[in-house]
Amino acid sequence: MSGTETYDPSKYPPIAVTVDIVLLTIIQDSLAALLIRRGAEPFKDSYALPGGFVQPDETLAAAAARELEEETGARGMHLEQLGTYGDPGRDPRMRVVSVAYLALIPNPPEVVGGSDATSAEWSPVASFLDSTLPETPSLLAFDHSRILRDGVDRARGKLEYTGLATAFCPDEFTVGELRRVYEIVWGVDLDARNFHRKVTGTLGFLEPTGEMTTRGGGRPAQLFRQGPTQSLNPPILRPSPTVI
Amino acid sequence: MSGTETYDPSKYPPIAVTVDIVLLTIIQDSLAALLIRRGAEPFKDSYALPGGFVQPDETLAAAAARELEEETGARGMHLEQLGTYGDPGRDPRMRVVSVAYLALIPNPPEVVGGSDATSAEWSPVASFLDSTLPETPSLLAFDHSRILRDGVDRARGKLEYTGLATAFCPDEFTVGELRRVYEIVWGVDLDARNFHRKVTGTLGFLEPTGEMTTRGGGRPAQLFRQGPTQSLNPPILRPSPTVI
DNA sequence: GCAAAAGTGTTCGGTGTACACCCATGC
DNA sequence: GCATGGGTGTACACCGAACACTTTTGC
Structure with missing residues (x-):
């Protein structure tokens, strides 16, 4: 009681x-x-x-x-x-x-x-x-x-709204590697060009290390570290999964 | 072990x-x-x-x-x-x-x-x-x-992204009452006109009862019930609290 | 009439999207 | 050269913010 x-x-x-x-x-x-x-x-x-x-x-x-x-x-x-x-x-x-x-x-x-x-x-x-x-x-x-x-x-x-994807990446990673995490976890295809603009344009989200890498082929890519900004606003929009 | x-x-x-x-x-x-x-x-x-x-x-x-x-x-x-x-x-x-x-x-x-x-x-x-x-x-x-x-x-x-605010409202409520929930819980002021368009424009979010009420004064308002759509996409954006 | 709240219309600026285009490497 | 991935520029559509304006009640 x-x-x-x-x-x-x-x-x-x-x-x-x-x-x-x-x-x-x-x-x-x-x-x-x-x-x-x-x-x-x-x-x-x-x-x-x-x-x-x-x-x-x-x-x-x-x-x-x-x-x-x-x-x-x-x-x-x-x-x-x-x-x-x-x-x-x-x-x-x-x-x-x-x-x-x-x-x-x-x-x-x-x-x-x-x-x-x-x-x-x-x-x-x-x-x-x-x-x-x-x-x-x-x-x-x-x-x-x-x-x-x-x-x-x-x-x-x-x-969508946090930097959680970097937890799937090693300490230093390229924008392409980060994008692949999103594509695999969500099961969708993302536009590489817009994704690049989005994550590099969000201030504090990624920190350039100054290094470049050529792993993965193609043009060398900048290496980034996770930045201090862990909340992503506006969020990265998840497209509806490519069905049927 | x-x-x-x-x-x-x-x-x-x-x-x-x-x-x-x-x-x-x-x-x-x-x-x-x-x-x-x-x-x-x-x-x-x-x-x-x-x-x-x-x-x-x-x-x-x-x-x-x-x-x-x-x-x-x-x-x-x-x-x-x-x-x-x-x-x-x-x-x-x-x-x-x-x-x-x-x-x-x-x-x-x-x-x-x-x-x-x-x-x-x-x-x-x-x-x-x-x-x-x-x-x-x-x-x-x-x-x-x-x-x-x-x-x-x-x-x-x-x-922001669900219909949770209706849990603070009685079964039937007006758009103004719903907006007041947002303003109180978030501690912000929302534009009544844009809020109205937003929640009534999201299909399935609110269900009109057909009834009107005049409680609260002013022009009579439609009464709504919670609709089937419980996820709000795009979300209602929360303004940064009015500080300093 | 006046106040108060409900709605509608419109303009403007930002942002996501689609896509053309160029850059730098390996082979 | 060619393939591959990195990165920039740009046009368009859409949407949220701001706000003028009309509607309908109570007093």
């Missing part, structure tokens, strides 16, 4: 708290996510998002970063909270509330694990999002398909 | 899971939040967001809706997940992970509680957001100031 009593923390219901991570990167011109092949029931042999219990003395973000480092060895990549998933029954063993995080890492990413009981691999996200594709494992364990989709949606949306 | 072992749910760390709710409404041309005066330690006599434990058999959203109904008697308002706050030490008694929800309710809202041990009241959010104002309780209990600020930020942002 009273709010005070319900806050007595000595008799809280038994609920486990975990983190799950949607780690995205770009491999071979495709958006890919890190997935773990489960070695035990439930959902044995299914794929699942990497994750684990939150330890008593670490923040939620620290738990996500720790799990990421355990699986990939990588640190310091972009990491943001995505949402929390806690429906009763989402884990058949007990009530588990999972705080999902979205992480992005530039390519080429580390190749991970292998001969362990649980092996991690990069999988193109298209097979898990587009239900019309009859790919091998079209569903993930637990509610992880939903979490993965939410993560991809978040990444796609934030490209 | 292995991901499988860390998922064994029989030995999860003891963490309590709660929901906290940022319930916003508009009172007397100001954005206001529902706050609870705490009757017990810690933070006795401080204000806090309404909330409570998640019960074993309810979803997170259901827990938020239940707490809301307990405090206000209201049901069916807009309710969305805001984020999860779980830093160690945010509650001095034990480790508590709290899933925050954002709720919006049209005015005039119910007057709540009063003579109980815990009393609920509506407070203008300005005093908790603008640190230059020396209002009475400039800080909330726990990390609730941060949560409240995040909730207000979320509401402000979503007005």
Whole structure:
């Protein structure tokens, strides 16, 4: 009845708290996510998002970063909270509330694990999002398909009005490489000339390093670093995907 | 080490899971939040967001809706997940992970509680957001100031590209009333003529009821209902707040 | 009549879009 | 030369900002 009593923390219901991570990167011109092949029931042999219990003395973000480092060895990549998933029954063993995080890492990413009981691999996200594709494992364990989709949606949306795309690029990158990130994540074609004007014209968004590169062929291109401006106003408009 | 072992749910760390709710409404041309005066330690006599434990058999959203109904008697308002706050030490008694929800309710809202041990009241959010104002309780209990600020930020942002503003309006409303929501939540002045053209010109955003009203004085205005289109593209641009 | 709010029409400037065109490299 | 990608210039359409103007009520 009273709010005070319900806050007595000595008799809280038994609920486990975990983190799950949607780690995205770009491999071979495709958006890919890190997935773990489960070695035990439930959902044995299914794929699942990497994750684990939150330890008593670490923040939620620290738990996500720790799990990421355990699986990939990588640190310091972009990491943001995505949402929390806690429906009763989402884990058949007990009530588990999972705080999902979205992480992005530039390519080429580390190749991970292998001969362990649980092996991690990069999988193109298209097979898990587009239900019309009859790919091998079209569903993930637990509610992880939903979490993965939410993560991809978040990444796609934030490209429009933030500098998030640079999280897919190495420290120094060309405008063309940045544009390719947008094209791959959104699944559209962008006009290279207008895109160039847009991102170089937004003051503070890109910082020229002064260096040039000729990787990728063609005329040498300027190298840029991420600038201080992380909000893109006006946003980069996402064309409707090229359908049918 | 292995991901499988860390998922064994029989030995999860003891963490309590709660929901906290940022319930916003508009009172007397100001954005206001529902706050609870705490009757017990810690933070006795401080204000806090309404909330409570998640019960074993309810979803997170259901827990938020239940707490809301307990405090206000209201049901069916807009309710969305805001984020999860779980830093160690945010509650001095034990480790508590709290899933925050954002709720919006049209005015005039119910007057709540009063003579109980815990009393609920509506407070203008300005005093908790603008640190230059020396209002009475400039800080909330726990990390609730941060949560409240995040909730207000979320509401402000979503007005731009969604129909969220209608959640502050009764079922039927005029274009002028909708505009006043934007002006109050954003703290700006909008051009009534351009706003009118914008919202009535976006197909599916507003549905005319056919009725007219003259409440508010002046020429009678059409009454509208929320239409099926909940995404606003192009968005309503938020002018930079009228400062200095 | 006057005030107040609802709507409509119009002008102007900025910006996204499409595309022609030139530049600099590797082969 | 030719292909490839980098980068600039330009014309057009569209849209938001500003604001003049008309409409319809209450007092």
